[in-house]
Amino acid sequence: MEALYLLASLSGTLVTSAFHSLLLLLRLLVHSPRRPDPGDGGAAAVARLYEGRVRHSRRQPAAHAFEYPVRYALMDLDRQPLLDHLSADEARRVASTSGHVYLLTIPKSVGYEQNPLSIYYCYDSAGQGQDEELRMCIAEVTNTPWGERVMFTFQPSSDLVAKPLHVSPFMDMLGNWSIRADAPGDSLYVVISVQHPTLGNYFTAALHAKLVGQTSNSMRLATFFWLMPHKVAAWIYWEVPVTIPIILNPDISPSAYGPICMLFALKALRLWLKNVKFLDHPRYLNLSYRDEALKRDLELRSSCSFLQRQKVSSQRSSVTEKTTEISNHVDNKGDENITKRWCVWRDAQWPWS
Secondary structure (H helix, E strand, O other): OHHHHHHHHHHHHHHHHHHHHHHHHHHHHHOOOOOOOOOEOOOOOOEEEEEEEEEEEEOOOOOEEEEEEEEEEEEEOOOOOOOOOOOHHHHHHHHOOOOOEEEEEOOOEOOEOOOOEEEEEEEEOOOOOOOOEEEEEEEEEEOOOOOOEEEEEEOOOOEEEEOOOOOOOOOOOOOEEEEEEOOOOOEEEEEEEEEEOOOEEEEEEEEEEEEEEEEOOHHHHHHHOOOHHHHHHHHHHHHHHHHHHHHHOOOOOHHHHHHHHHOHHHHHHHHHHOOOOOOOOHHHOOOOHHHHHHHHHHHHHHHHHHHHHHHHHHHOOOHHHHHHHOOOOEOOOOOOOEOOOOEEEEOOOOOOO
């Protein structure tokens, strides 16, 4: 049933995207190229446009890496709220910040959206003549093809988060995500490493991008991101058939990747005949996997809080300063009360639910 739904969904996406692409072409034909575009290049543009590459690198149980080109928009949510995402005020309440909120995301294109990772950059207001400070980030992770989503806060300089979402049939839920997101400027850098109790630091995903423009014009956004979500989805589905045989046979030569993909159907049949099992979605095995993730994350935060208190005590003598330094890990009642990380899930839609 799920396979039929996936095929129907792909067919529907193709038809919808083709229809919206024709509408976009008509808009481009109607739009006069001689008319100046007041929305491009302004200092207060709604969106900053980034272009770069995403690289995935697996080191265990078999070495495998790939990368693909990608385009992202950094949206000013105070000026341009986006459907199906937090508003600027909601993000500020979650992050306990007072300044601007920007969302790094791949905008929907011709009726289709594919966003494995979006990030809210939450800034604190600054005094006159000073720049705002990036205080907190909110990650928004969506898995494919289930369409489940999790959102959680993290410290942009570096943070360790207990894995809260099933994102791959080749990764269990025991890993922790080490995540870092630099403040976006002329360049953009985001990296997530998976730290596992038995495999160690075995997987890394990184985004490197450069600022290539800015705009407030919807037509520019539509053309710049035309089919970008489709390309990301294609890369994800393309790598699945490559990764399956590589993990089962680490000695496969890179020159065989192409034939492997072409013969994926036969490979899948052989795997089924050999009764090879992949990791099922944890909801089929453990209904409390989300609660367990929150519990493990609280343990991580308690450990990180202890290490930060040790560092603070060696650098500062003021008790007040110490309390302020670790305020992101404890509440106002004292160090013994470590607060839970803000983390919320959105369930999958039918038939994945």
